[in-house]
Amino acid sequence: MDSTLKRMDEEIDLQETFLPLIAAWKFLLLLSIVGAILAFGVSFFLRPVYEANATLFVQSNSGLSKALGDLPIPIATHDTNSSYFVTLLQSRALADRVIDKLHLMNDPLFTRGDHLTRQKAVIRFQDNLHVIDNKSGSLVISVRAGSPRLAERIANCAIDALDKLVVTASRKKAGFTSAKIAETNRDLREAEDELRRFLEKNDIASVDYGTKAMIDELRGLEASLVENEIQLEQIDSDLRNGGDLSSLANKEVERRALESSRKYLLDRKMQLTKKLGRLPEIAAKYARIQRRLAVLSKTYEYLNQQYQMARVTQQGEDTDYQIVDRAEGLKRPVSPRKLVNAGIGGVVGFVLAVSIVNIKSSRGRQEMLRRAASRSVLEDSTKSSHLHV
Template identity: 25%
Template structure:
């Protein structure tokens, strides 16, 4: 969390630094926007606004024209929910429509500034119709440079809306009545058709009350099942008794019927008894008389007569059937009882069998009927629903017809004017304070945008942090920008006094001298494993102050008691002879080419400090610098002096620095923000990497304290000589190797 806050703070400071760097274009843009705002504000004509309020109210229940809950001309549920403002917003759109605008323009003969009829689009831009939140009220506003015109437009719009609303209400009622009257005959036919279908269905399926019939069918089917079961039991018992009696008497049922009938006939039994008596006498007489005797003949004649009588009586009983044998015409009492029981049992069996058949048939019919009752009920309910729906629709139409006739005769709309438009006394525009505030905000935003855009287009390295990020070298020291003393100390008596090229020489006790001493200390720390004696100093591009840094660093080291040689190897644009006010007739080029002694060209400029100028500028400096003589001279320099600094051309100008850097213990890069661009820095770094140079680090020169987000500098009078004193609070950038 703390890290995020720190990053945010750094980003804000970065933006502030960008604004400080680009203050001039940002200020120009800000001033231009404010000036433009002032011109627009003071040149704009006063605009007046008239307002009116229109209340949208509910209508009575007599306006209902449909059965779906919609009421004629009614804006229902206007403020009950977030979505309920839709009807009010719809009315607002109606007032803001092209038709209303055109009608108002024509009736009021509205003109624009050129005297032409006002355009509908311009009219709508001046008009504002909105719902007052939480109410059923519309606020109608119109702006115009003429206050009376604004008032007239608002009142005309509200009057037009009321007339239109009233006419729309009556028109809707008439349309509803015509529609209902056209639907009534169709609805009546639908009712009759539905009722006829229901009646036909009941008649076809013999339906009185299906609900009760379904309940009764369940009970009846259960009773029939019980009766059938009992009949089956009775039939089984009768069958068993009949079979037992048949085995006992040895005759079938038909024979039993005959025997039973004969035994119960008195005439047959009387004739049979007479016949048996004569037959008995005949048998007795035959034992006494011959067959041809009159007694026997008389008995035979009587026997034949009685037999004929018996046969006639038997035929009378069986109505022409073949008479039975004589032994069957008379049975015993037990035999007769068994025969009677057999016949009764057989009759019962037939009755039980017929009863079972009848019950089974009835059961089957009821079972079948019970099975189709659910289908009949479903069909009946469907038909009843159709009847109910048709009747309900018909009744609703009749009711709505009466209501719409009442609504048609009403002359009332659903809106009324709450507040008429009035002539405005004060203009609503221009709002000077608001305009200037908005102009100021817009100016600030645009100024910041311009500053950021300019900074984004600028590819130069602007701060110490950017130099670290682009090059990635160790920071050996940070040298502030001392162009003029008045920038550092406002109390200086001479604000036009400029800083000398070699401040270490002029102010040896100043903090700037300490900065160069700190650079040497950092170099010494780098060479703790291997002593650094010969160092090449260069930069990526010209004008970064490499020669100035070389001169001051050499003097700072010499002041520490070391014997130092400063070599000006920049044979393209030498400057060391100017810093030390020396001649340049003889120098390094002469030493390489003419094979002269080192002492003849080296000049002692300060205690322990010796300077070797560039000498006569050769036509091809790279050729002489890339010679064996130069390599041997570097070895001589290293053995003759405690410390050797070689000032070389920028890397972008020539390959001299890389050639000499390969002969020395390492290279120190001089980097100046605002002067070095990112592309040149990357290119210089690639050149050093390609030639496998030992880059010891970089000295950041000309740092502007106000541009640095990580550190700042302060100045003060340190002694009576008023030496310049600078201090870099950020110890990590000047006191140690990162």
């Protein structure tokens, strides 16, 4: 019986596999159409999703990369700063700024009727914002939302928030000097009030020419020391924030020169302070107030000059990226795609129909094989009985 089943199984060719499908073409077509219609109909009940795209172009660092590549030691480099901007765009800091700016936690198109916590709102924002890093140096910011207007607003707000997060050298310097100006302005007003009270209370006609000369020299030294200290603080801040190798090396040399100059100024200041210490009390106090006032005035003037220079530099500074295209929401939803869904539904219906036909055909073949095997057994038993007779 086993040999009979094997022989009959070998006789089944491809025609017996495809003939049932051809015979059932109406059934295949019917299920394909039903699947397409069902998928197309379901698409109308799905929430539409719209998309808005913005494009940035990141400036190249190829010059620095080439310089580092020429060094006799292996240093990993990147041709662009794109990874820095991709990280900022995908950061929680940017998400928080955009969510607060657009009040997304109160926008039904963003929440979709869900009660979102802050953490869930940030996760949803990051899921809907995608950054495509092209090899050409461009970054495409793609945002999906419940309306084209919302997608457009989120993408453009993300670009604006990116500008606030990008820290340039001049912006750091402007922030540093701005804080110093406010502090110096307070100290300057206090010194002016102290001098006014001193002049109202005392007669300073007894201060001789030599004392005034020492006072002038000492306040000049202290003004130079303050300027030196500000420059050192700025250089230390730049060194902590990093940068390219050549710039860091130059700043280190400049820092050592400033430290050497500061040592000389401190030594000279100590000499003059000792001389003034031997003056009468009223002259010494007058000298101290004058010195402090002169130093603060010089410091205020210097800081204002540095602040204005930083502001001018900031306006014309290359921000390492350029906005090529601001976002504009697409009027047609990107999902659900009704025709695509209908096509997928049709394919699913066709596959289901093929499976049903194959299962029925397989069962029919098994039944046919079983009957053939039974006939073969019956014939063999009949022949055996005839031989015995």
